[in-house]
Amino acid sequence: MNTPTYLGLDQAREVLSDMGIEFNERQIRRAAEKNAAGKRKLPFFVDPVDGRLKIEKDDLVRAYYTAQNRARREFDR
Numbered sequence: 235m236n237t238p239t240y241l242g243l244d245q246a247r248e249v250l251s252d253m254g255i256e257f258n259e260r261q262i263r264r265a266a267e268k269n270a271a272g273k274r275k276l277p278f279f280v281d282p283v284d285g286r287l288k289i290e291k292d293d294l295v296r297a298y299y300t301a302q303n304r305a306r307r308e309f310d311r
Contacts, residue, residue, distance in 0.1 A: 239291040246289050
């Protein structure tokens with residue numbers, strides 16, 4: 235079992251950049267904000283110790299692969 239790696243907003247942006255997905259600071263903050271229904275676009279959470287937004291690295295990467303697979307299925311229909 236792998237130890238989870240928690241990322242802040244800037245670190246998440248770097249991981250996405252390594253995947254070829256470029257976000258500016260404002261875009262990554264908007265993805266982490268709650269919408270009117272109280273849901274975030276990406277699974278960020280508030281760290282109970284320092285109060286900053288964090289995301290688990292594998293969850294971030296998985297969100298993009300899931301979206302890509304969904305798009306492929308829609309395309310293949």
